[in-house]
Structures are given as C-alpha cells and as structure tokens.
Amino acid sequence: MQEPILEIIHLKKVFRHIEAVKDVSFSVHRGTCFGLLGPNGAGKTTSMEVIEDISPQTAGEILYKGRPRNESFREEIGIQFQRTSLLNFLSVKETLISFHKLFHNPENMDELIDRCDLSSIINRQNTTLSGGQQQRLMLALALINKPDLVFLDEPSTGLDPQSRRNLWEIVEGIKREGKTIIMTTHSMEEAEFLCDEIAIMDGGMIIAQGSPKSLINTHCHGSTILLPRYALGMDIQDLPFSWRIRDDMIEIDTDNIHQGLTRMLDLNIELSEMLVRSGNLEDVFLRLTGKQLRD
Amino acid sequence: MSFQRIWAMFVARNYEFFRDKAAFGWNFAFPFLIIIGFSIMFGHQDQKQFKIGIFPVDSPSSAFSQGTVPASLQTSKQLDFVTFPNQKEGEEKLRHYKIDLLLDRNSTTHAYWINEASPNGYLAEQIFLASFLSKDQPVAAKQVVHGEQIRYVDWFFPGVMAMNMMFSALWGVGFVVVRYRKNGTLKRLKATPLTAFEYLTAQMISRIFLLMFTLCVVWFGSNLIFHFQIHGSYLLVFFLFFLGGLNLCGMGLVLAARGTSEEFASGVLNIISWPMMFLSEVWFSLDGAPKWVRTSAEIFPLAHLLQAVRKVMNDGAGFAAVQNDVAFLGISTVVFLLIAAAIFSWNE
Numbered sequence: 001m002q003e004p005i006l007e008i009i010h011l012k013k014v015f016r017h018i019e020a021v022k023d024v025s026f027s028v029h030r031g032t033c034f035g036l037l038g039p040n041g042a043g044k045t046t047s048m049e050v051i052e053d054i055s056p057q058t059a060g061e062i063l064y065k066g067r068p069r070n071e072s073f074r075e076e077i078g079i080q081f082q083r084t085s086l087l088n089f090l091s092v093k094e095t096l097i098s099f100h101k102l103f104h105n106p107e108n109m110d111e112l113i114d115r116c117d118l119s120s121i122i123n124r125q126n127t128t129l130s131g132g133q134q135q136r137l138m139l140a141l142a143l144i145n146k147p148d149l150v151f152l153d154e155p156s157t158g159l160d161p162q163s164r165r166n167l168w169e170i171v172e173g174i175k176r177e178g179k180t181i182i183m184t185t186h187s188m189e190e191a192e193f194l195c196d197e198i199a200i201m202d203g204g205m206i207i208a209q210g211s212p213k214s215l216i217n218t219h220c221h222g223s224t225i226l227l228p229r230y231a232l233g234m235d236i237q238d239l240p241f242s243w244r245i246r247d248d249m250i251e252i253d254t255d256n257i258h259q260g261l262t263r264m265l266d267l268n269i270e271l272s273e274m275l276v277r278s279g280n281l282e283d284v285f286l287r288l289t290g291k292q293l294r295d
Numbered sequence: 296m297s298f299q300r301i302w303a304m305f306v307a308r309n310y311e312f313f314r315d316k317a318a319f320g321w322n323f324a325f326p327f328l329i330i331i332g333f334s335i336m337f338g339h340q341d342q343k344q345f346k347i348g349i350f351p352v353d354s355p356s357s358a359f360s361q362g363t364v365p366a367s368l369q370t371s372k373q374l375d376f377v378t379f380p381n382q383k384e385g386e387e388k389l390r391h392y393k394i395d396l397l398l399d400r401n402s403t404t405h406a407y408w409i410n411e412a413s414p415n416g417y418l419a420e421q422i423f424l425a426s427f428l429s430k431d432q433p434v435a436a437k438q439v440v441h442g443e444q445i446r447y448v449d450w451f452f453p454g455v456m457a458m459n460m461m462f463s464a465l466w467g468v469g470f471v472v473v474r475y476r477k478n479g480t481l482k483r484l485k486a487t488p489l490t491a492f493e494y495l496t497a498q499m500i501s502r503i504f505l506l507m508f509t510l511c512v513v514w515f516g517s518n519l520i521f522h523f524q525i526h527g528s529y530l531l532v533f534f535l536f537f538l539g540g541l542n543l544c545g546m547g548l549v550l551a552a553r554g555t556s557e558e559f560a561s562g563v564l565n566i567i568s569w570p571m572m573f574l575s576e577v578w579f580s581l582d583g584a585p586k587w588v589r590t591s592a593e594i595f596p597l598a599h600l601l602q603a604v605r606k607v608m609n610d611g612a613g614f615a616a617v618q619n620d621v622a623f624l625g626i627s628t629v630v631f632l633l634i635a636a637a638i639f640s641w642n643e
Contacts, residue, residue, distance in 0.1 A: 054485055079486040085478035087307050089314035101303035102487040
C-alpha cells in the first residue's frame with residue numbers, strides 16, 4: 001500500500017467545556033476513499049473541519065504528505081461543506097469563474113462543467129438551483145483546483161435517488177483519477193458503495209475501523225431473518241434472539257441460520273413470508289452505536 | 296498577496312450590488328430625496344425665524360392697524376405673525392414652543408408673554424423691546440459682508456453625501472460581512488487560498504468604487520437642479536470623499552471582524568453611526584456647542600471628512616488647508632484595515 005497522504009495523530013477538539021473530539025487517530029492512503037460514519041453529534045464534522053484547517057485543533061497532530069499542513073495545503077485540497085452558502089446574485093458560471101481565480105493551478109472550466117453536469121444550468125442564478133443542482137455546483141467548487149485530497153461532508157444529504165446516483169458516479173470518477181477522498185455520510189449504502197475504508201465514530205472517538213467487508217465480517221458474522229410482525233404469534237420480548245423492528249418487519253439476528261430457523265420452528269413462528277439476508281454495514285453501525293435516538 | 300484573488304472578489308461583490316435592484320436604487324434615491332426635501336424646507340430666502348402670536352384677532356392686518364405690533368416689526372423678514380381667538384389658545388402654543396412671543400391686541404401697555412425655557416423666546420423678546428427704541432438713538436454701527444453668499448444647499452450637500460457614504464460603508468461592508476459569516480459564505484471562502492487581508496481589501500475597494508459611483512451620479516443629478524458653487528478644486532473634493540469613503544469602509548470592517556449576529560451588528564453600527572452623524576456637523580454646525588462636544592467630535596472620521604470638504608467647497612481652500620484632516624483619514628484607514636485583518640474571523 002502507498003504511503004498515507006494524511007495522518008491524524010491523537011486529535012482532540014474542545015469547544016469551551018464540550019469535548020467534541022477525543023483522541024482520534026487514523027491514516028488515509030493515497031487514492032482511497034475514507035469514510036467517517038457516526039450518529040449525529042459523534043464528532044464527524046468537527047473532525048473534518050479541524051483536518052481541513054477550517055477550525056484549529058485543541059491538541060494532536062495532522063500530517064499532510066508526511067509534514068504539518070502549510071500554506072500550500074489550501075491549494076491542494078477541495079472541500080464540499082455540509083452547510084454553506086454562496087454569493088448572492090451570481091450565476092453558476094460567474095461563481096465558478098470567481099473561485100477559479102482564487103487558485104494558482106485551476107481545473108479546465110469546460111471539463112469541470114462537463115464532469116459535474118452543469119452545462120444546462122450554467123447561466124442560472126445560484127439561488128434558483130434545486131438541491132441536487134446546488135450539490136453539483138458545490139462539488140464543482142471542491143474540484144476546481146484539481147485537488148489531491150477531497151473532503152465531502154454528507155454530500156448526498158437531501159438528494160433524490162437519481163441525484164444521489166449521479167453524485168456517486170462523479171465521486172467514482174474522482175477516485176479513478178487517483179485522488180484521495182474523505183467523506184462523512186449517514187447513508188450506509190453510500191459508504192458501502194464508495195468507501196475503501198471506514199471509521200465509525202461515537203462520542204468523539206473512533207470505535208471501529210476497517211474496510212466495509214472486514215467491518216461486516218467482524219461485527220456481523222451471522223444472518224438476519226426478516227419477518228412480518230403479525231407472523232410472530234408470541235410476545236416479542238420472549239424472542240430468544242437479538243432483534244429490532246423496522247417499519248412492519250422484525251429483524252432477527254442469528255449467528256447460525258440453520259439453528260436459528262430450527263429454533264423458530266420449535267416456537268411455532270410462521271415462516272412462510274420469511275426473508276433472509278446477510279449482515280450489512282447498517283447492522284454493524286446499529287450494533288456499535290446502539291439504537292437510541294441522537295440529537 | 297494576490298491581486299487576481301482581490302480582483303475576483305471585487306468583481307463578485309460588484310455583481311451582487313448592481314443586481315440587487317432594491318439596494319442599488321435606494322443608494323441613489325436616498326441622498327437625492329434628502330437633498331431635495333431639505334432644500335425645499337429650508338432653502339427659501341424668505342424663511343421666517345420667529346413666530347409672534349396675537350390675540351384676540353382674526354388676521355394680523357387688523358392688529359397692525361391698531362398699533363399692537365410696532366411698525367418696524369410689521370415688515371420684518373424674520374417674523375411671522377399668527378393669530379388666536381383668545382389668550383388661552385395663545386398661551387397653549389407658547390408653552391409648547393409653537394410660537395416665540397404672544398401679544399395682546401387690546402393691551403394699551405403692550406403686554407406680552409414669553410416662555411422662559413425657550414431660547415427663541417428670549418431673542419424674540421429682545422427684538423420686540425428693541426422696536427420701542429427711538430430711531431435716532433445709535434445702538435451699533437452696521438457693516439455688511441460683501442461677496443458671494445454660501446447657500447444653505449451648498450453647505451448642506453456635502454453633509455448629505457458624507458452621511459450617505461457613512462451608512463452605505465458601515466452597513467454595506469459591516470452588515471454584509473456578518474451575514475456572510477452567519478450563512479457560511481465566508482467559511483466556503485476560507486477553504487481557498489484567499490487571505491483575510493485580500494478578502495477585506497476586495498470588500499473595501501468594491502464598496503469605495505460603488506460609493507464614488509453613487510457620489511458622481513447623485514452629484515451630477517443634484518447639480519442639474521441646484522447648480523452647486525464649488526470654490527475650490529473638484530479634484531480635491533473628489534479625493535477627500537474617496538479617502539473618507541475608504542476610511543468609513545475600514546471602520547465597517549473592524550466592526551464586522553467578528554460575530555455572527557446580524558441584530559448585534561446592527562446595534563453596534565447604530566451606536567457608532569448616529570453619534571458620528573450628529574457630532575460631525577452633517578445637519579447643523581457645532582459652533583456654539585460646548586468645547587468638550589467639539590473636541591469629542593474630532594475622533595470621528597466623518598467630522599474630518601466634512602470639515603475638509605466644506606473648506607474646499609465653500610471656502611475655496613487648497614490641499615495645505617486640509618492636510619491635517621487628510622492625514623487623520625489616511626492614517627486611521629490603514630489602522631482600521633490592519634486591525635480588521637488581524638482580528639478577522641471567517642467562521643462562527
């Protein structure tokens with residue numbers, strides 16, 4: 001594996017009396033997509049903003065290409081923020097031109113417009129864009145300086161399935177060019193699809209890290225049986241499995257599918273509408289971070 | 296420092312201003328309306344200074360015929376006569392400063408009333424009493440100043456332009472920067488190589504460009520109506536407004552260097568702008584005000600801007616006569632910009 005492009009060593013961030021990030025360490029290798037997952041308030045965005053040099057760290061070290069970040073760091077990174085705004089009364093084209101001039105070695109404008117599919121909205125004012133169009137423009141701004149390292153903070157939030165798929169294709173294209181991506185997301189499907197490595201954060205710390213496959217294998221080695229709620233025929237509290245309810249379905253976890261099904265037949269549970277699936281990243285996430293609501 | 300980055304931000308900000316039609320229109324309409332309004336209200340040569348009430352009469356002419364009002368006052372350009380049906384109504388107006396002196400038409404001893412709390416009342420009383428002096432009694436030797444008059448509008452115009460500049464600079468720079476910080480626009484810009492100094496310089500240059508553009512358009516438009524009398528150099532007047540505008544933009548940047556609350560920013564801008572406006576002789580001269588008030592006014596850039604511009608416009612002064620004001624404005628502009636760049640925060 002190539003040398004890390006980014007090394008985060010014992011990173012800590014305190015806001016007055018709130019310890020938002022506690023001793024976080026990880027490395028990101030060139031040409032990979034690294035995902036930071038976690039429930040709301042886990043410290044993902046704070047960690048990203050500290051690494052991006054948008055806000056200063058309280059403690060710890062951040063090495064970019066083996067050295068502390070210097071003035072050239074801003075020339076070599078691209079950022080798509082979770083929440084941001086653009087200058088009013090400017091068209092998409094004027095916005096791109098304004099940002100284009102802020103960098104020494106910008107991307108070819110036509111290629112950027114083509115890649116982010118902006119040609120049909122190029123003369124529209126920023127304020128008239130839909131959510132998906134705005135995200136594409138924000139992504140174009142993040143790529144305008146041909147960055148080596150791209151930060152994407154919840155890039156698909158609020159997008160419809162078509163826009164999300166379109167965004168994924170663009171991100172895949174960035175990866176193919178050998179650029180490094182660090183992203184946060186609440187979409188486990190997105191993380192599984194795009195990320196080569198994932199760190200799951202909770203309470204300001206990394207609680208698990210690895211490739212999506214290794215995380216699933218480590219934390220979710222069994223299968224999940226899905227049953228309609230009405231098929232249970234008994235008090236759910238008496239169920240001798242780990243379970244959770246989603247919509248009208250009960251999801252039952254079992255390490256051994258044969259033993260699990262035998263036990264359920266013994267309990268006279270109706271299995272005619274049963275579905276079985278193997279564990280996924282969402283199962284890992286819920287197992288590690290719990291099911292309680294977060295702010 | 297990159298001039299390309301400054302230029303990019305300058306152009307973007309100008310697009311915003313010129314396309315925001317409401318703000319753009321108001322920047323021109325506001326000074327124009329003030330100048331027209333005030334010149335209509337206060338620009339008349341026959342404006343009366345004091346109001347004399349008379350009771351009980353229907354019209355001043357009937358009181359004049361009875362000799363209630365001394366003959367020398369009847370034709371005075373400074374006096375306006377108002378009639379009342381009875382003493383009570385006249386006293387009511389006197390108490391509320393609506394008139395300065397009240398006369399009784401039927402009094403054989405020329406009885407009169409004044410409100411002792413009213414400065415105008417005292418002066419009206421002195422004029423009234425002086426009218427009883429005999430004509431051949433020498434009071435003082437009258438001398439007349441010769442030369443071109445300075446009309447009220449010539450004195451007032453620089454004040455309105457400077458005031459418009461102040462509001463446009465403080466709000467157009469200060470308030471906008473706070474709004475951009477709040478909605479995350481500044482954070483987006485921080486993710487680029489743009490430095491605080493470059494960004495603030497671009498904001499300042501953009502605003503001064505717009506201020507000078509507004510000044511020229513309003514000046515040209517107003518001049519078509521009022522034909523201003525400029526006794527000094529146009530170029531020097533333009534330079535002084537340019538420097539003053541830069542200074543006020545710099546002050547706006549300092550006030551907006553931190554914070555994300557538009558309400559708080561608005562409060563701070565009001566606290567600065569209103570005293571500055573009243574103590575800088577925008578509306579009225581501070582001659583006669585206590586010394587400490589005049590000394591305090593010297594801390595305001597607007598006061599130096601107006602002093603200098605009026606010296607050039609009204610008195611025909613040259614650069615040497617305004618160099619202290621120029622130095623004050625120049626040095627404080629640099630100080631404002633350096634402070635703003637040093638304490639500037641991109642995000643919340």
